[in-house]
Amino acid sequence: MSLLLLLLLTQQTPVHTLCQQCHTEAAAGVESHPHFAKSVSCDACHGASEKHRAASGHVAPDRVAVREQVPPLCGACHPTQRKAYDSSPHAAALRAGSKPVHCASCHGNHAPRPTRAIESSCQKCHNALPAACAANSPRVAKVRCAGCHNPHSLSRN
Numbered sequence: 001m002s003l004l005l006l007l008l009l010t011q012q013t014p015v016h017t018l019c020q021q022c023h024t025e026a027a028a029g030v031e032s033h034p035h036f037a038k039s040v041s042c043d044a045c046h047g048a049s050e051k052h053r054a055a056s057g058h059v060a061p062d063r064v065a066v067r068e069q070v071p072p073l074c075g076a077c078h079p080t081q082r083k084a085y086d087s088s089p090h091a092a093a094l095r096a097g098s099k100p101v102h103c104a105s106c107h108g109n110h111a112p113r114p115t116r117a118i119e120s121s122c123q124k125c126h127n128a129l130p131a132a133c134a135a136n137s138p139r140v141a142k143v144r145c146a147g148c149h150n151p152h153s154l155s156r157n
């Protein structure tokens with residue numbers, strides 16, 4: 001095979017497939033997300049990371065978002081949710097450097113997380129629900145948090 005043809009083939013292989021060889025779990029997660037159907041995969045969040053690939057992982061990928069960088073990363077494509085999140089006490093806590101609650105802490109990095117699973121994790125931090133929640137419903141633990149609180153701004157719906 002000519003070098004040119006080989007080069008062309010390499011260029012046409014989607015980045016997703018190239019990363020998948022070493023990161024089967026992340027790849028399977030992304031494939032199960034609506035992101036994948038819209039061609040949002042590894043390169044959208046980590047860059048093409050050519051050097052990382054060529055060095056079998058010994059060079060860092062182009063981009064790995066640390067927690068403060070997650071809202072701008074996701075918010076580039078989800079501006080409405082970012083704007084609401086930025087106004088929330090969760091964002092204030094992240095800015096203050098305390099308990100990080102950002103997009104990926106609720107939604108995960110790769111695989112989609114159902115609303116029910118996200119909401120059952122609220123009580124990891126809010127273990128004693130304020131009486132104000134229960135006052136509105138005798139069975140608050142069974143009512144969706146998002147039924148009363150916007151999950152991004154946290155203001156009441």
Ligand code: HEC
Pocket residue numbers: 015018019020021022023042043046047048049050052053055056057058060061063064
């Ligand atoms: C030849 C194998 C290989 C390929 C191909 C590969 N990686 Fe990696 N990657 C590694 C290894 C090894 C590590 C370090 C150990 C680990 O975290 O699993 C790593 C780590 C990572 C990390 C975590 C880095 C960190 O600082 O936490 C990310 C993100 C990543 N790779 C993204 C990618 C992306 C995106 C692609 C495709 C463009 C890719 N990798 C292709 C081997 C590979």
Ligand code: HEC
Pocket residue numbers: 016019020023026027028030035040041042043044045046064065066067070104109110
């Ligand atoms: C929608 C954005 C997004 C996409 C798409 C995405 N990642 Fe990630 N990935 C993240 C975030 C956010 C983290 C967490 C970074 C951190 O730990 O600070 C992460 C972490 C990782 C890690 C290290 C920890 C872990 O969860 O395994 C690897 C390896 C990785 N990604 C590989 C990939 C590969 C391979 C693809 C494509 C199949 C991919 N990612 C697609 C956002 C994304």
Ligand code: HEC
Pocket residue numbers: 034035038040044045070073074075076077078103104107108109112
């Ligand atoms: C490159 C653009 C892009 C980036 C970056 C991105 N997304 Fe998305 N996201 C999309 C698109 C496109 C959809 C599909 C929208 C649709 O079909 O209505 C989507 C859908 C979603 C959905 C809805 C899934 C559902 O079940 O309907 C969630 C949640 C989501 N993204 C979270 C995130 C998070 C968290 C991050 C950061 C880790 C992120 N996105 C980064 C483009 C992006």
Ligand code: HEC
Pocket residue numbers: 071074075078081082083085090101102103104106107115118119146151152
């Ligand atoms: C405290 C947890 C939490 C955080 C932090 C969070 N989300 Fe969400 N998000 C949710 C829940 C819960 C839903 C489902 C809402 C529903 O079912 O009514 C959701 C829904 C979504 C959706 C689907 C469309 C919609 O608005 O219902 C997108 C897209 C999304 N989030 C993106 C983001 C982005 C981007 C960030 C960061 C800027 C973020 N989320 C931060 C919990 C969170």
Ligand code: HEC
Pocket residue numbers: 089090093098099100101106118119121122123124125126145146149151154
């Ligand atoms: C990792 C821990 C953590 C998780 C998970 C978490 N939160 Fe929070 N939450 C906080 C922190 C920290 C604050 C800032 C105020 C404080 O210190 O109590 C906060 C504030 C709030 C507030 C506003 C309180 C006020 O003073 O006005 C509401 C409402 C809220 N969270 C709801 C939720 C919901 C709903 C979920 C799940 C979708 C959730 N939280 C998940 C840590 C968390």
Ligand code: HEC
Pocket residue numbers: 122123126129130132133134136137140141143144145146147148149155156
């Ligand atoms: C039936 C409506 C309702 C439901 C369901 C609900 N809440 Fe609330 N919650 C309230 C009201 C009302 C307040 C009082 C503060 C306000 O006006 O926003 C409140 C306040 C809070 C506060 C802030 C308390 C403070 O000190 O100011 C947190 C944190 C909170 N809720 C978390 C949750 C979580 C987590 C869930 C799901 C497990 C949930 N809530 C479900 C109605 C509700």
